[in-house]
Amino acid sequence: MSTRELTFAQAIREALDEEMARDERIIVLGEDVGAWGGVFRTTEGLFQKYGPERVIDTPLSEEGFVGLSVGAAMTGFHPVPEIMFGDFITLVMDQLVNQAAKMRYMTGGQIQVPLTVRATMGGGRSSGAQHSQSWHAWFAHVPGLKVVVPSTPYDAKGLLKTALREPNPVIFFEDKVMYAKVKGPVPEEEYCIPFGQADIKRAGKDVTLIAISRMIHPTLAAAEKLAAEGIEAEVIDPRTLTPLDKPTLIESVKKTGGAVIVDEGYQHFGATAELAATIAYGAFDYLDAPVERLGALDVPIPFTPVLENATIPDETKIIAAVHRVLEGRRSA
């Protein structure tokens, strides 16, 4: 019933804290997660509270400590390794894709891998091409993994708690810009958000806007502007890509007849493509216009702000896409 507000980072920290208190198998590993409290403050105070046995500063060896986490998950722990910049997840592909994702299946169900990999995503901070990427689509493409992309502090806490109770490998993507910049209400009471449940963040009837992670925010802002024009947009946050809540997306487009999908991953073969295909298949007879996709421009992410901003979907581009979807269709 309380309405205190936490930042995105604080919500994540709180989820870790609560679950670590609840389950002693949970251990946090990563670079500077312990004594320093995490580069983005997401593990602040945990080292002091739980000690070096459970909050572990690793050497700079992503493959090493994530590989170790896989083994530890198979032998009694629930490790939570942190990939400081999601771009570095490329270094641990074998551990996640060939080992963690497949252990259970390859052994005919003998093995469980309760592993939560926390990785960051998102540009917009002039961090350059190798520190700004969003790789959630890659992992949604791997059977055996679950992929979580929260957009608000409330969702982040609820979903991370679920991940920390999940007996399967989960890749949990946290947008860097949101850590400090996005604040939102987070109840004090205990709650978990199940995977596979999209959230309709704004109801509407004229067009469906689906946005992933941080993109929810410019999408909601665009929806407000569109409302002033008499266009009521429905904004949906899938929250998890695997498992994906297809029915909610499809039902919405059946109602509105058109959709715009917004994501910070690259557009070409990005997450938007799967969502667009889901809609095209499930709501085919109800589409009144082609499905629009807005991903990051298919170029390495530039350093200088004027160029970087040109590559990331924003309110203006979203509004333009909505107009294209509604062209000649008269929403009233």
Place this chain on the structure above:
Amino acid sequence: MSGKVTKSLPLDTSTLVELYRRMVTIRRFEETIFEVYRRGWMPGLAHLSDGQEATPVGVCAALRPDDTITSTHRGHGHIIAKGGELGPMMAEVMGKVTGYCRGKGGEMHIADVSLGILGANGIVGGGLGIAAGAAFSFKRLGKGQVSVAFFGDGAVNQGIWYETANIAVLWNLPLIYVCENNQYTQFTNWRKLVAGEGLAARARAMGMQAAEVDGNDVVAVYQATLQAVERARAGEGPSTLVCHTIRYGGHHVGEPGTGYRSKEEMAEWHAKDCIVHYERLLLEKGVINPDQLENIRDTIEKQIETAVSAAREAPFPDVSEVNQHVYA
């Protein structure tokens, strides 16, 4: 720590005989798989380890049942040495539902968690991270378990070895790296691929205890492993054993292994066959007599025959199983 072949046998008779039994079991199993493959009774590829038996047998003899191993794509020896049963192994190789992994893993991915076998792995070095993780867990769980990572000369150059080795030394993990150097990384001699003085030197440079062992001397391997295990259990950290041995077959069945290895070289190795050598030793020392040897071999033949016919008759999994076991 010396790695020379030892003439004294500081083990009790039953252990000595068991070492022999396990090596012969592996040898006959691999030779049988060769036949199974050639007759088209199994799909995919087979990566056989006949010739290398002494190393897995020696290592696993020094382990407790609750210690764990990770294996490689050439892992039948590791699994049998750790107690794997021939029936479910043969069935898995043939892709049957009665196999260890219900036919879903295949000959490269066999696992039996109850025996402490955390899976054979198709990625070279793929078991190293997992083994390090198990060691990490054992240290926390405090029951004195150790984790053994088997790998070959190929994995010596995989980054994961260095990353996990660094962590293992740093965090003092009960991890034992066992490198089975069977001389060839697929089709290339290891000396052309490994810079410097080899893995043992690299391990020492990282602060780890390391030993080079005659991988064909089962007792020497056993003794070296025991020392490493005792150190690990005592909280003294990780070790590396480099065991020099040979695979008689090619990289996989169908690849004869003659394109890159000379007859002379192979003849030399056959002359040092680990089972022949050990058999002679046991007979010389009076540990065993020829009749007993024959009984042992006979029993093994029967076990293998049973395993083969059972596996051949067993069903494949039902197609409806295809999307089971993805998630817990």
Place this chain on the structure above:
Amino acid sequence: MSAGSQISLRETEIVMPRMGLTMEEGTVIAWLKSVGEMVQAGEPLVEIETDKATVEIEAPANGILRQIVGQPGETFPIGTVIGYLTAPGEKGVALAAGTAAAPAKLEKTQVEARPTSAASQMPATLPGKVRASPAARRIARQQGVELGLVQGSGPGGRVVAWNVEQAVAQMRVSQPAGAQHVASESATKASPLAQRVAEEYGVVLQQVQGSGPGGRITRKDVERSISGQVEVPAPSQSPASLPPGFTYEPASRVQKRMAERMASSFRDAPHFYLHSEADCRSLLALRQALLPRLEERYGVHITVTDLLVKFCALTLERHPQVLSQWSGDGLLKTSEINIGIAADTPNGLLVPVIQHCDRLGLSEIARQRTELVEKARLGKLSLQELELGTFTISNLGMFKVDFFDAILNPPQAALLAVGRMKERPVAENGQLIAAQTMTLSLSVDHRVLDGVSGARFLSDLVELIETPGLALG
């Protein structure tokens, strides 16, 4: 992008629409709004003429008519952009006047489509194929709307859901008052594939000849219809056995329609015929006297038909029950006196209608009749000019047809068939004289009127003809 194609994404294109199955081009007749004027979606915006009809195109969206591209008198292929609407409040088109690529006039040469807005990056429309969204198709399918007859307001002229919904609403409104469109009572038997192709290409199934078993329409039949081959039928469509000396020619759409309508009229309405021979001496004298004066005063040439229209209108005012129409188990009653005049045209029989004849003076009737008949001959009648008739006059007097009984024009209950006016022997006061008479035959639908009702009407009409001065009453 060149200056000529720089278009704000807020522009709505006004496109030469596809109004009919075989329509390939249309001519701009008149813009009903001026540049800069505010337009509501659905409001008539521009008049377009095809070879069949003149129609008003409605504005596809709210906005300001920002630019007229297609000038009156110019002809364009379907799909060509002929104007632009801008959403209110928008800066507007960056089209510089004069640099805008002039829309292709229809010469018999290659025509280039106007560059469309960046938003409509669609592949070129396949010739003949209706571009419609899946939602539009679904609604059309469910509501029985022919997509090809629906004008699309979406990008590139795409038919979108609300276009079809509008069409459905209009269908419901216009259906009661004698819709022009032939609604075949029986379900047209067509294969699902044929139905799908027909829907895609906007083919009216009822107008397709089926060559499948039992006259079933197959996909090939529909495709043949699309490519216009129905007008020149393939010889392979002959029925299985031809009597010797006969060849087979499948009916054109117009022929087929007439055949169906006449057959159903004849079959469903129990006809009876009332005959009269009207003495035209007074009428002719009046016409003789009036004609030059009327021409001078009103600039029109009055014909006997015009006079008949006027007299029928007056008589119908006194006998409105003749305007009723049978409808299932009741009568549709009206007081609308819209008289159609059967006209022979190169396209076959057409019946243009003069609306509200009771409100029109003779000269106006003559003027409209002239215009309509001319339009009919040129094939330029609009849909409005062909529909909503409540009474028909058919005059074969220019031929050597003394009298004839006509089949009713469904759903009307009465029709006046006029035969030759000529000198005939007339008995008067016991004497035989020669006088100009005209034969009239009134066909009547016995479901609506009985003999006496019909007779009363005819009597009154003949009285007017024989004593035209009564028309002033």
